[in-house]
Structure formats: C-alpha cells, structure tokens
Amino acid sequence: MNSQQVKDLDKKYIGVFKRYDVVFERGHGSTLIDKEGNKYVDFFSGISVNNLGYANRAINAAIIKQLGNYTHLSNCFYSEPQVKLAQALCENSFGARVYFANTGAEANEGAMKFAKKWAMLHKERAYKIITFYNSFHGRTLAALTATGQEKFHKILNPMYPGISYAKFNDLKDVESKITTDTCAIMVEPIQAEGGIYTPAPGFLKGLRELCDRNNILLIFDEVQSGMGRTGKLFAYQKYGVKPDVMTIAKSIGGGLPLAAYIVAEEHADVYAFGDHGTTMGGNPAACAAGLVLFNTVKKPVFLKSVERKGACIMKRLKKIKNPDIEEIRGAGLLIGVQMKKGAQDIVDKALAAGLVINVTGHEVLRIEPPLNISGADIDKGLRILEKLL
Ligand SMILES: Cc1ncc(COP(=O)(O)O)c(C=O)c1O
Incomplete structure (x- = not known):
C-alpha cells in the first residue's frame, strides 16, 4: 500500500486519534522511516513504550x-x-x-x-x-x-x-x-x-x-x-x-x-x-x-547514561532564547518545554523537518526519546528543535 491508500483506509478506524500526517513503514534504533523512505529522529518513543528503540534485536x-x-x-x-x-x-x-x-x-x-x-x-x-x-x-x-x-x-x-x-x-x-x-x-x-x-x-x-x-x-x-x-x-x-x-x-x-x-x-x-x-x-x-x-x-551504567543524556538535552534547551518558552522541566529523559501558547504548530513543523515530537496538555512539548538514543541522534533532533524555537 502507498501512504495515501493507508490514510484513505484509516477512515474505517473510529476517529478518536488525530493522526500525524505521515505513514511510517519501519524503524530501527531511534530512527523511523516513512513509506517514501524519509528518515525521522524519534523523540516520542510511542509515548515511552519503545524505551530501547525500534527493531531491537x-x-x-x-x-x-x-x-x-x-x-x-x-x-x-x-x-x-x-x-x-x-x-x-x-x-x-x-x-x-x-x-x-x-x-x-x-x-x-x-x-x-x-x-x-x-x-x-x-x-x-x-x-x-x-x-x-x-x-x-x-x-x-x-x-x-x-x-x-x-x-x-x-x-x-x-x-x-x-x-x-x-x-x-x-x-x-x-x-x-x-x-x-x-x-x-x-x-x-x-x-x-x-x-x-x-x-x-x-x-x-x-x-x-x-x-x-x-x-x-x-x-x-x-x-x-x-x-x-x-x-x-x-x-x-x-x-x-x-x-x-x-x-x-x-x-x-x-x-x-x-x-x-x-x-x-x-x-x-x-x-x-x-x-x-x-x-x-x-x-x-x-x-x-x-x-x-x-x-x-536496570543496569546502573545504563541508568547513568539516561541521566547524562537528559541533563545534556536540558542544558541545550535552556540555552534557547525564545520569549514564548515559559519553563523547561522534567527528569532524565522525560522532559517538557512549557510554551506560553499552543505548541501543535511546532510539532507539525518538526515532523516536516524530520523530528517526531509530541505535545501534551496543549502547550507542553514533550521530549521522550528511546532511552538508548545515541548522542548523534540527540544532536540531530535538537538541531531541528533549536531552529524551530
Ligand atoms: C501515568 C499514566 N497512567 C496510565 C496511563 C494509561 O496507560 P494505557 O494507555 O496503557 O492504558 C498512561 C498513559 O499515557 C499514563 O501516562
């Protein structure tokens, strides 16, 4: 099936979810790939389900x-x-x-x-x-x-x-x-x-x-x-x-x-x-x-790496100068960027630029990547976000 066929057929699903405008075909690690072959960095992990990324061997x-x-x-x-x-x-x-x-x-x-x-x-x-x-x-x-x-x-x-x-x-x-x-x-x-x-x-x-x-x-x-x-x-x-x-x-x-x-x-x-x-x-x-x-x-070295990655993301986010950012908060790799206004447009633009991110509570950008995300993928995702913010 191509993307459009999947989207058309989705009308058979009771419409309780607002779908992102993308049809993913597969993923590996912290990368998702759509039907057209475009790659995306995943800062969403299926709302904290894919903690070890996609297609974990x-x-x-x-x-x-x-x-x-x-x-x-x-x-x-x-x-x-x-x-x-x-x-x-x-x-x-x-x-x-x-x-x-x-x-x-x-x-x-x-x-x-x-x-x-x-x-x-x-x-x-x-x-x-x-x-x-x-x-x-x-x-x-x-x-x-x-x-x-x-x-x-x-x-x-x-x-x-x-x-x-x-x-x-x-x-x-x-x-x-x-x-x-x-x-x-x-x-x-x-x-x-x-x-x-x-x-x-x-x-x-x-x-x-x-x-x-x-x-x-x-x-x-x-x-x-x-x-x-x-x-x-x-x-x-x-x-x-x-x-x-x-x-x-x-x-x-x-x-x-x-x-x-x-x-x-x-x-x-x-x-x-x-x-x-x-x-x-x-x-x-x-x-x-x-x-x-x-x-x-559960391994201490793994948990330490989560702490370290979270601190690194938090530090970069806090350097962004944008009057619409009210607060940045969270723990480990559960991070929220509280905006002063609705943040759905940032989510949509991020997707178009190759970053999967989510908004919760209407105004909070949620950053929740797979816990084993690489430094390179964190950097890739943050660059997109920094540009948009
Ligand atoms: C804290 C918390 N409790 C419960 C739930 C519900 O979990 P489920 O969607 O698997 O029923 C969620 C889902 O996001 C959650 O975040």
Whole structure:
C-alpha cells in the first residue's frame, strides 16, 4: 500500500486519534522511516513504550523464541517467562508480589480494586480514593474518573463513585480531602500527560506520612515514569519514597502489551484465590520481551547514561532564547518545554523537518526519546528543535 491508500483506509478506524500526517513503514534504533523512505529522529518513543528503540534485536529474538514455544498460555497454567519477569521486578523494587495486566489503565483499575480489598480486611467500610488534579491514569471508567482533568469527564456520566481530587504538590489540600472512608491515595510521582510536572521537595514524602498516619494505601502510578525513564529504574527511587502499590506499563513489554502492579510484602496476602483475573494479562511473549528490556534498563551504567543524556538535552534547551518558552522541566529523559501558547504548530513543523515530537496538555512539548538514543541522534533532533524555537 502507498501512504495515501493507508490514510484513505484509516477512515474505517473510529476517529478518536488525530493522526500525524505521515505513514511510517519501519524503524530501527531511534530512527523511523516513512513509506517514501524519509528518515525521522524519534523523540516520542510511542509515548515511552519503545524505551530501547525500534527493531531491537535482543527483544525481537526473545519474542521469536517464545513464539516457537507458545504465544499464549492460560493463566491457569504456570508460565516461565511470567515468573522470571515477576522475580526480576520484585528483586529490583520494593515489591514482593506482581500481578500482570495488559495496559496502564487496566493496571490502575487493578490497583484501585486491590485497595478496596485491602480496606475490607484492614479498614472497614473505607472505599474512597484520592487522586490529583491534572493527573492521567487511563481511559477505562474508574481510571478515567481517577484522571483529574475535567476535559476527559464530559462523557462519563455518572462518574465512578468515591474518587476525589487534591492539588498536586499541596499537602494541606491532600490532608483536607482525607476522611475515615479513604482507603488509598493514587499519584503519578511525575505528572506526565498533564505536562511533565515534577514533585516539589518533600511532597511524596509528605504523602507517605499522611498515608501512614491515617492508615491509607499509597499507590504510585509509574506507567510513564517507570522503567528507567527518569534515570532511576523507578521514579520512587529518585525521590526516596516507597509506595504500597506501584503500577507500570508501556515499555515493560518491550513494545508488546503488558502492564503490572507490584505490591509490598505486608500486602502480599490481600488478594485471595479468585479475587482478580485476566485472560490475556501477562502474555508469555510480552514477558519474554519485557525481561530483556528490564535486564538492560536496570543496569546502573545504563541508568547513568539516561541521566547524562537528559541533563545534556536540558542544558541545550535552556540555552534557547525564545520569549514564548515559559519553563523547561522534567527528569532524565522525560522532559517538557512549557510554551506560553499552543505548541501543535511546532510539532507539525518538526515532523516536516524530520523530528517526531509530541505535545501534551496543549502547550507542553514533550521530549521522550528511546532511552538508548545515541548522542548523534540527540544532536540531530535538537538541531531541528533549536531552529524551530
Ligand atoms: C501515568 C499514566 N497512567 C496510565 C496511563 C494509561 O496507560 P494505557 O494507555 O496503557 O492504558 C498512561 C498513559 O499515557 C499514563 O501516562
């Protein structure tokens, strides 16, 4: 098919996405190539899914090997790729137990349901969950209600019950929302979709203290900030605050659909047989791919390189003199350039010039390249961006 044929046929897809005006055919490393053979530097990585770039040989080899054994196996059976990944996740985090799902929204739904079961055992009649304004937790009904952005709530009628919102980075406001019915606080350590807002010093620690004092579970949504994105394996390690439950997704399947929530040892027995389940969650090929990705990303030398690349990009961006730039913020390779006005035109011009970039929250240019991007590709992408800004 040529590009136009693909675009024409796309009318068969329910139009909930505004597509970029390009049809990509393939990719390698941090490069995407369109149907016409034009090359693009990728500062997008499928919104933090392709953390080791495109066509990664080790990931592909693990997937192909697993496909030769079995593509799917019911969760009624033991699965070697699954247990290996669960072990790796527990050994490298605060966690003691892992549950596998398919998407970030599903992991967050699972974590919220887990909190309700925990409350049944430890905090009778508590069922309410506090989340944050400007957060993003996914598109399913409870996850979207948990998402503290009104623009997503218009078609949610009625909303999922028991969820209220507090101001991010405002402990007093959080405290004012806590009642005896509160069973959990769910927060992104870095608000990503909302515009790359990092936590103020002491905010996450303060949340931990509030939760401990009031017998409340602390859930970190690390769907976007996890898996090395910030220069730490998980963002909670950057801020030195352990949650009770953490959700991860996006790159954990090495590009295949996979998500998980991880729970601390003291909550290991909250769920009993039959409390939760899934047909597809924890797909063996996705777990095999995820293990390769995880074993690469977890290496201290790799994480250091993410930190270094992030610092280098940040430094170059801060040198750009443009009165429309309000702020540049982020951590590791999760960087936002806050513009004073809508930034979609910069995204479109960047694409035409060979750089794939994204805008979030309408005015924030998001820079989220594959974590293994080369210095040369960073330079290529930044030159385009510097020119446009
Ligand atoms: C922090 C966060 N949580 C949850 C989600 C939802 O993940 P998914 O699209 O896989 O359902 C996203 C997606 O961008 C996210 O950034």
